[in-house]
Amino acid sequence: MKQVDPKQFSSLFQYMQNVMEFKTTLNDVSKTWDQLILLSQLGSTGLNMSHTKANFNNLTEELISHLAEATLDKVVNEMGSKAQVAVDIVIRNLFERTADIGFLATDDDIRDFIKNIEKIQKEVNEHKNDIDDTKFRIARNEYNLKVDKIIQRFEEYVAKYSVYYDIVLFDFNGKIIAKLDDSIEVEKTDDSIIELAKNSEDDYIETYKFHDFLPQHDKSLVYTYKVTDSNESDEIIGYLSLCF
Numbered sequence: 159m160k161q162v163d164p165k166q167f168s169s170l171f172q173y174m175q176n177v178m179e180f181k182t183t184l185n186d187v188s189k190t191w192d193q194l195i196l197l198s199q200l201g202s203t204g205l206n207m208s209h210t211k212a213n214f215n216n217l218t219e220e221l222i223s224h225l226a227e228a229t230l231d232k233v234v235n236e237m238g239s240k241a242q243v244a245v246d247i248v249i250r251n252l253f254e255r256t257a258d259i260g261f262l263a264t265d266d267d268i269r270d271f272i273k274n275i276e277k278i279q280k281e282v283n284e285h286k287n288d289i290d291d292t293k294f295r296i297a298r299n300e301y302n303l304k305v306d307k308i309i310q311r312f313e314e315y316v317a318k319y320s321v322y323y324d325i326v327l328f329d330f331n332g333k334i335i336a337k338l339d340d341s342i343e344v345e346k347t348d349d350s351i352i353e354l355a356k357n358s359e360d361d362y363i364e365t366y367k368f369h370d371f372l373p374q375h376d377k378s379l380v381y382t383y384k385v386t387d388s389n390e391s392d393e394i395i396g397y398l399s400l401c402f
Contacts, residue, residue: 174229177222184218262315263362263383263398268327271308272385272396275335278304305336312338324401326371327385328352330394334371347371351382355397372401 262268278301285294312325316338327336332352334345349370354363362383372378378401385396 174226177225177229180225181222184221187214262325262400263385264389265311267311268308268398269385269387269395271304272327272329272335273387275301275304276329308336309338312336321402322400324372326399326401328397328399330396332397335396337371342371342373344371344373351380351399352397355382355384356394369401371399378402 278297281297282294282301285291285297288294308327315325316322322338324337324339326334326338328347329335332347332349334347337344347370351363351365351369354365362381364379364381366379367377368375369378369380372380380399380401382397382399384394385398387393387395
């Protein structure tokens, strides 16, 4: 065991109650040796206690050194254990989040929404200038109902896993077709995550940086998952991002 230099750790002794107590006790004993040395010098026995005191002081330093090292090791081990627990919690939490996004990205309602929303949006645009706005109102109401249903699904997930502050759904080209936080008006992303997710062999990608569809945050941790046509198909129809 490597010996700890008491002088090196003197600044830490005040925080080591057990070391300070032993040090005080041994200092008191050392003072007793001073008295014995004085008595031996006054007597006629010819004994010299100075050498014995020196040995005692050396033994004291060694004892304090080992005690300080043991105390430090105990604290370091306790801190290491607590740190490992904290790291394990974070890793487990992130692992659970990847499971969440994998499950959500294969939700049939989300798949159906991506497949149908573009068609409905086209109908809205085609009839928005009609003199008779009946078809426009029908298409717009259908569009709003479908968006509201998906947003409700997002809200249910956020309520269950409060670590998310936003969920964003993109079409194949990166157009935002549903977003939990509608306070930021961004219609399309030019972020690299779309190309990264599209070309990745993995089902999802993890990014921690600035994202243009989250302009209110300098950096965000985002998991982006491919949304495929079905569980049996690899055809990508959109992308889903969980933001936290």
